[in-house]
Amino acid sequence: MTLSLLLASPAFAYDVKPGDTMSSIARDHHLTLQELADANPQISNLNLIYIGQKINTPANSSRPIEPIKEKPMRSSLSDSEIDLLARLVRAEAQTEPLEGKIAVACVVLNRVESPQFPDSIKEVIYAPGQFQPVKNGQINKPADEESIKAVKAALTDQRQLAPGALFFYNPAIAASRWLDTRATTLVIGQHVFKK
Known part of the structure; x- marks a missing residue:
């Protein structure tokens, strides 16, 4: 002992x-x-x-302690893709904390990399029936500064915030029996994130 x-x-x-x-x-x-x-x-x-x-x-002796660096995990996003993703983040998570906004951006990035979804930010966001802001027009409003910051954070090592999460919803305003059957990866603010 x-x-x-x-x-x-x-x-x-x-x-x-x-x-x-x-x-x-x-x-x-x-x-x-x-x-x-x-x-x-x-x-x-x-x-x-x-x-x-x-x-x-x-104390973590398995790896050296280094200053936290922003390491782009997916750096191939164009300015227009960053803007589109930030507009979705603003529309979906406007009242959420920064961490919740980052997680929403991570869901879209996870979908782009998943074989279950289209291969681009635009195709994932505009896929039929996927995001309410596309249907109600909120996607067309400009992104705010914090949403842009969240998208840029999601392109760094902060991407690990929502590993594997492909869905999110606010159970207080949306009921989805199908999503309820999927594994919860995390809860931030009002949003529940699912695999």
């Missing part, structure tokens, strides 16, 4: 501050969200943390 304690990675406690999320804490401590979740089995809902709560932040 003594040997296992000596070999274990040291853990440090972090006090949750206003505006913190598990994703931001993981990022700030150079951990993946899964590594942070594994170090905190007492937290059953990663989207529900409280100011002042203690979060274990293990």
Whole structure:
């Protein structure tokens, strides 16, 4: 037992501050969200943390600590694709936190890379019946600054925020029995993200 304690990675406690999320804490401590979740089995809902709560932040010796860099994961988007995606993000997630906006952008990018969906931003967004803002015309309104920021963040290593998520919806205003059967990947704000 003594040997296992000596070999274990040291853990440090972090006090949750206003505006913190598990994703931001993981990022700030150079951990993946899964590594942070594994170090905190007492937290059953990663989207529900409280100011002042203690979060274990293990020292991560498996990789060197480097400054966080913006590494484009998909850099082939044109200015018009970034604008279109940012307009969708604004229309779908206008009242959501920045993290929720990034996750919405990630869903579209995940769809572009999935064999189940078309191969371009425009085709994914304008596919029949996929996004309400296309149907109600909200897609035609200009993107706001935060939505553009969210799209650019989704093109960096922040893309890992919603791995595998192909769908999202707000269960308070949309009921989908089909989506309810799919695995939930995360919940941010009012949106539930699904595989």
